[in-house]
Amino acid sequence: MAAETRPQFAIQPHPEPISKGERDALLANPGFGRIFTDHMAIVRWTEEGGWQDARIEARHPLSIDPACAVLHYAQEIFEGLKAYRDAEGGISLFRPEENARRFRASAERLAMPPVPEELFLEALNALIRTDADWVPDSQGASLYLRPFMFASETFLGVRPSLEYLFLVIASPVGAYFKPGKDAVTVWVSDDYTRAAPGGTGAAKCGGNYAASLIAQAEASRHGCDQVVFLDAAEHRWVEELGGMNIFFVFDDGSLRTPPLSGTILPGITRDSIMQIARAAGTEVREVPYAIDQWRADAASGHLREVFACGTAAVIAPIGEIRSSKGNFPIGDGGCGPVTGELRNTLVGIQRGNIADPYGWVKTVV
Numbered sequence: 001m002a003a004e005t006r007p008q009f010a011i012q013p014h015p016e017p018i019s020k021g022e023r024d025a026l027l028a029n030p031g032f033g034r035i036f037t038d039h040m041a042i043v044r045w046t047e048e049g050g051w052q053d054a055r056i057e058a059r060h061p062l063s064i065d066p067a068c069a070v071l072h073y074a075q076e077i078f079e080g081l082k083a084y085r086d087a088e089g090g091i092s093l094f095r096p097e098e099n100a101r102r103f104r105a106s107a108e109r110l111a112m113p114p115v116p117e118e119l120f121l122e123a124l125n126a127l128i129r130t131d132a133d134w135v136p137d138s139q140g141a142s143l144y145l146r147p148f149m150f151a152s153e154t155f156l157g158v159r160p161s162l163e164y165l166f167l168v169i170a171s172p173v174g175a176y177f178k179p180g181k182d183a184v185t186v187w188v189s190d191d192y193t194r195a196a197p198g199g200t201g202a203a204k205c206g207g208n209y210a211a212s213l214i215a216q217a218e219a220s221r222h223g224c225d226q227v228v229f230l231d232a233a234e235h236r237w238v239e240e241l242g243g244m245n246i247f248f249v250f251d252d253g254s255l256r257t258p259p260l261s262g263t264i265l266p267g268i269t270r271d272s273i274m275q276i277a278r279a280a281g282t283e284v285r286e287v288p289y290a291i292d293q294w295r296a297d298a299a300s301g302h303l304r305e306v307f308a309c310g311t312a313a314v315i316a317p318i319g320e321i322r323s324s325k326g327n328f329p330i331g332d333g334g335c336g337p338v339t340g341e342l343r344n345t346l347v348g349i350q351r352g353n354i355a356d357p358y359g360w361v362k363t364v365v
């Protein structure tokens with residue numbers, strides 16, 4: 001598969017796709033990650049043949065050997081992005097080449113073969129073209145795309161696999177958090193960290209999520225929606241949530257977010273927010289923020305708003321922090337004006353309702 005030519009996906013249509021009536025019923029209340037489209041993209045990699053057999057085919061269970069490498073050593077990475085239906089009925093993606101680039105970086109960290117960016121993008125486009133009827137047009141809804149790659153060799157030795165599968169599946173989604181909920185509550189974990197220097201914190205790999213689940217369960221027990229993780233070395237510096245980056249808004253109008261130090265996932269939403277804010281003349285500092293400072297700034301009123309951001313939820317205001325050292329609210333506990341404004345701008349650009357001066361929105365062709 002030459003890099004210069006557009007990769008070709010063989011299309012093998014589903015013999016019995018879901019009927020329009022059934023699909024419309026599913027799309028009326030999709031939830032998040034529960035329902036899936038008719039097809040999937042799949043590409044195989046071997047040592048000898050490289051990337052090969054690119055296909056769009058009926059979505060179906062995979063048959064893997066019990067000794068499949070990923071089941072034992074978790075050599076797996078993924079991405080997440082959304083396809084949006086615009087007012088004219090067209091379909092677009094938001095900065096998909098950034099996901100392609102990050103997927104390459106994650107592959108490198110997990111000692112996997114990089115998926116050429118052209119192949120990654122064509123897998124998305126070919127799947128969306130095939131399942132275009134599944135892209136919802138209702139308010140707040142979109143088609144969530146999940147590219148992922150895993151070690152598929154049948155082998156129990158500890159070394160990088162010699163075979164991989166790269167797939168893309170698609171799931172129509174509504175809002176990520178419960179509707180009607182204005183702000184989320186986060187738990188500061190004393191016992192658990194997400195990522196350590198030299199580890200995989202900056203890679204989007206399933207293992208990071210596996211390690212975060214116990215902290216997430218602890219958060220739920222304390223009535224919280226999400227965990228905010230502190231750094232592994234000093235347990236003092238705010239890093240990010242389990243699957244979202246974090247921003248702080250101060251009374252002088254400036255924004256602050258933890259710097260990408262290798263233990264934080266470089267979010268595309270994070271980057272987009274920084275660009276939008278800076279273009280509007282807002283000062284954005286990428287500097288570490290200590291948990292004690294956070295508490296003090298919330299108490300003094302210097303800190304006005306806090307929000308989390310990522311593809312799934314886009315921007316979610318944080319209204320309250322809970323920890324073993326006590327709870328404290330942010331502002332009035334709801335969605336602040338700066339958070340709301342940023343959310344409207346970003347969602348507006350993503351959905352084609354606001355002009356896109358950045359060239360971020362890519363029409364699916």
Ligand SMILES: *Cc1c(COP(=O)(O)O)cnc(C)c1O
Pocket residue numbers: 080204240241242243244245265266267268269270309310311312
């Ligand atoms: C995916 C992810 C994010 C958000 O990244 P986006 O590109 O904005 O979706 C943040 N943190 C973690 C740990 C993630 O896995």
